[in-house]
Amino acid sequence: MEASGGVNNNKKVCVTGAGGFVASWLVKLLLSKGYFVHGTVREPGSPKYEHLLKLEKASENLTLLKADILDYESVYSAIVGCSAVFHVASPVPSTVVPNPEVEVIEPAVKGTANVLEACLKANVERVVFVSSVAAVAINPNLPKDKAIDESCWSDKDYCKNTKN
Ligand SMILES: NC(=O)c1ccc[n+]([C@@H]2O[C@H](COP(=O)([O-])OP(=O)(O)OC[C@H]3O[C@@H](n4cnc5c(N)ncnc54)[C@H](OP(=O)(O)O)[C@@H]3O)[C@@H](O)[C@H]2O)c1
CATH class of the missing domain: 3.40.50.720 (NAD(P)-binding Rossmann-like Domain)
Structure with missing residues (x-):
């Protein structure tokens, strides 16, 4: 631009x-x-x-x-x-x-x-x-050894249960 x-x-x-x-x-x-x-x-x-x-x-x-x-x-x-x-x-x-x-x-x-x-x-x-890191990173199942990218999403149920 x-x-x-x-x-x-x-x-x-x-x-x-x-x-x-x-x-x-x-x-x-x-x-x-x-x-x-x-x-x-x-x-x-x-x-x-x-x-x-x-x-x-x-x-x-x-x-x-x-x-x-x-x-x-x-x-x-x-x-x-x-x-x-x-x-x-x-x-x-x-x-x-x-x-x-x-x-x-x-x-x-x-x-x-x-x-x-x-x-x-x-x-x-x-x-x-x-957006926010909150959209992608709040997921206990994210592999620890992998960079977070556009294939990663936070887990909705986990977010609800943890009040995130
Ligand atoms: N802060 C960080 O470190 C960070 C990092 C990554 C991503 N983000 C993301 O960046 C975005 C902004 O975050 P922030 O920390 O800058 O938040 P913030 O300081 O609270 O600013 C949010 C702004 O949104 C406006 N807003 C809220 N509801 C609105 C509505 N209905 N209509 C029009 N304006 C509305 C508010 O406007 P008024 O003041 O005019 O009411 C306020 O200026 C969020 O999506 C957040 O998740 C933030």
């Missing part, structure tokens, strides 16, 4: 959940490489996004847009016109939640489906989905 010389003045990209831990570093990197960044946030104006506004080039090249990944129209509005989308937004509870199916899995899956559908409709050239 990078043009020669590392300048990406014509490239507009979207980062979902821009204020989160991983996404904030990504926004910083993209701005440093000259991209125009659409960052989605759920509560525009909240102090929790102030660090983004202080990033180098943020005043010229970063636009924060209100979007909830569970609201398709808000996602589409943030994505349209972008050549790439980095989907990072996801519920990431810091403690064990009472009903993970409803509080974590459903919104993560529905939110990702909304983002992918919006990318398709908006003719986005490239989508990068940030």
